[in-house]
Amino acid sequence: MTTIRDIALQLGVSPSTVSRALQGSKEVSPEMQRRVQELAHQLNYTPNLLARSLVKARTDTIGFLILEFANPFFIPVIQAIEDVVQARGYSVMISQSHRQIEDEKRVLKHFEMLQVSGIILIPTLEETDYLADLSKRGMPLVVVGRTTPGLACISIDNIKGGHMVGRHFLGTGGKKFGAVISGEPFNTPESERISGYQADLKAAGRSLPEKWVFKTGRSGTTGGELAAARWLKLDERPDAVFCTTDRLAIGFMHALRRAGVEIPAEVAVAGFDDIPFSEYLEVPPTTVAYPKYQLGVLAAERLLQMIEDPDPDLSMDPVLLEPQLIVRKSSGG
Amino acid sequence: MTTIRDIALQLGVSPSTVSRALQGSKEVSPEMQRRVQELAHQLNYTPNLLARSLVKARTDTIGFLILEFANPFFIPVIQAIEDVVQARGYSVMISQSHRQIEDEKRVLKHFEMLQVSGIILIPTLEETDYLADLSKRGMPLVVVGRTTPGLACISIDNIKGGHMVGRHFLGTGGKKFGAVISGEPFNTPESERISGYQADLKAAGRSLPEKWVFKTGRSGTTGGELAAARWLKLDERPDAVFCTTDRLAIGFMHALRRAGVEIPAEVAVAGFDDIPFSEYLEVPPTTVAYPKYQLGVLAAERLLQMIEDPDPDLSMDPVLLEPQLIVRKSSGG
DNA sequence: CTGAAAGCGCTAACAT
């Protein structure tokens, strides 16, 4: 491996000069500059970022902790973050927590040990003390998709999104309302979506009976399929079902259709998130669109701001993005 | 930030002792061990991986360069690689090239500067000299999904996969054969798939006329949609179309259906890869399944082997995984 | 404009 010392030796100059030349410092002669660059190129010199970052005490790397790669939701968010930070000379490191608190802690610790300049994350919320600690220790932190008191958060207005579904179902003639939820204990976005939905039903003199809230324990398509199995066993079935994510909706509808149920004729279905590939599905789902790219942009910009000028008088109020209802075939669109 | 020096000072011992205690070295007294661990925990000590890696001259991090996050193909591969390497104490860093040679080079250079222990990648193949250089310079390298002479490669038997589609179409009564390809210049898997397909047609006295090979210039669903537009304009249309990837097939079928074309009645379609979510699509695509998880496992194991015992007498013959035909509705399944 | 010296935080001989 060739180092600046090798270059210095061959050129008969000091490592300092080489270092300066390599960084394009104004303090070296153009001639020296050229000779160093040339030899560096010729020797295929590769700067050691570990050494550089160690002395500079900054890595210009930001960590992004997502829930799982298997969720297409994160694709546009990743893209946005990469676009923003790369333009500003940073790079991104992505890891997944699988919604497990142990994995979450492990990854965050790893980010910290790697001395990342800042972190964007979707926390499980099962335990947030160590997040507060991390932040207090000076690590710039932006929470995405959830709201965590005391931390910078960018999310969507889930309650309003729930309202949109409720109003939509009421408008399209729904009479008996149900829901499919993962039921994970710390899934606050889910609870908010349901509460918005429920509030609308109540306001219209309807209700969301407990027996029609299918709690599946799973967040992927499998969860939706489990819910469908329960729906099929019912004597009296809801005719409008809000699944709190598109993935739940996809699994739910798939299992129903396999059992011969007509959608939306027998039951109207709506999801949430508007994940990629929705338009190609067997039943394109009515959904509440999450401005995913924008989410990533805002999170990245906010984080870079925190990194580059640690101004303590920034508002910590959560930023809530606007949901948007997209009506598709699953609810008669 | 607290360092081992701080701990050493407070305990009245030397940094070496702290270092040893933290690593659980057998050479420190249990008593010392305990005291160090305790204080470290209490001070919320976080080891600086940059410093550690710098002196150890190893990061135990492996870089994985994919084409794009937007392609669900990579999800199981990522999962496999993470599973394998994490179990062996390594971590993974993932970046995307967007199929651009400049991005590919930039990412690989970055991996190298970060001193990753090894790299798994899907190269664009537009230029492979610098890959050979990188390997020659001692960087363990495993190529995935393509075959590159002189490098360790794990891929699928694309030709055989193409055969499977050809045979299938012939068996289901296809008469006029077409194809949808991205047509990207260095996309060798695509060429191989087509050549296998074509060979089968020829052997059966059929052909794949140039005019029915839709070259779209795009690799995503958009490519398929562009191809569909051209299919629709034809006077005489092929009744069996092989799309070299599922994403092309999805876009192709979607655009056709929107134009009222019946699949598979008017045209049978097949894809390749068997990406996640296929079973939920409007027309579940007949496809050639790529053992994606296995691909990741083999690549990771091979790389770790190269890293941990740099044995030069390992065969560099490409490992070709077995494709498997999955017949679904798009071809009448 | 360039060099010498110090040090980032940690580990690893080599002592003792």
Added chain:
DNA sequence: ATGTTAGCGCTTTCAG
């Protein structure tokens, strides 16, 4: 079992 010393590769004062 612990301390001392040296150094990983690089940047950055401080001198000149």
